[in-house]
Amino acid sequence: MVERTPKKDSNQHNTSFSPVTLSRSPASSQINLTGSPRVVRDLVANLYNNIQHWNDSHIKGAQIVKNIAVLKSDNPKCYSSQLEEHTSNLYQVVKDLQMLKNSFDSFKGQVNALKKLKNPEILFVSLDIDSIVDMVETIANAYLKEFETKTTVLENIAHCKNDDEAMFFAACWTMQPCVTSVINLKLEALLVETGHRNFN
Incomplete structure (x- = not known):
């Protein structure tokens, strides 16, 4: 004998999920903090x-190190006026x-x-303030490390002895290994937290 599907008791509570509403950041641009x-x-x-200014300079430098890498790959022993010009631009x-x-x-000092x-x-x-300090410090330290990398590239790329060295230094500049997706995520979280980005 087939059993009937039991009817839902009208007295039972509705257990469906309701969306979570996040409070608006008090750092909204409409509020004077x-x-x-x-x-x-x-x-x-x-x-x-x-x-953002860093990214602009990074992109400009990426094109310059690419040009230097091409010159050094063609003739590692050559120190042409063109190489000197590119190196001077990279220095700037x-x-x-x-x-x-x-x-x-x-x-870092301010926070x-x-x-x-x-x-x-x-x-x-x-x-809280401790979490914000940790995030700002982590982001700043990543870019400080990246600056050391870029300085190393400047000091060495024009003196590469072979194609592999030139491409390695060009990749170091372009890839920005210290600025990871985690760093970008922390920046976005700070922007949302402080009201510079809207909640999606």
């Missing part, structure tokens, strides 16, 4: 802008990056000064 939230929000904006790019590197150092206030409260949506 003061104190630590204002300092952090401005610092994150400056960090982001610094990285690294000088521009040096200014941005100094800003990353400054950001660590906030940490001394020992504020355990959540500043925005989910992060």
Whole structure:
């Protein structure tokens, strides 16, 4: 004998899931912030802008190291005027990056000064000051390491003895091994947390 499907009891509670609504960041652009939230929000904006300028210089340098690598691959022993011009241009790019590197150092100092206030409260949506300090420091340290790599490329790429060396240094510049997807994710999280990006 086939059993009937039991009817749903009208008194049973509805156990379906409801969407989670995240609170809007108090760092919304419509709100005038003061104190630590204002300092952090401005610092994150400056960090982001610094990285955008870094990316511009990085892209410019990537084309230059590619040109140098091609010249050295064709004739590793040649030190032509063209090579000298490319090297000079790369030196200028690294000088521009040096200014941005100094800003990353400054950001670390600023955010660590906030940490001394020992504020355990959540500043925005989910992060306390210690978490924000750790994220800013991690991001800044990645770019500081990357600056060391780019300086090494500048000092060596024009003196490569063979094709492999030239391509290696060009790849080191282009790939930015210290700026990982984790670093980019931390930056995006800070932008959302401080109201510079909207929740999706």
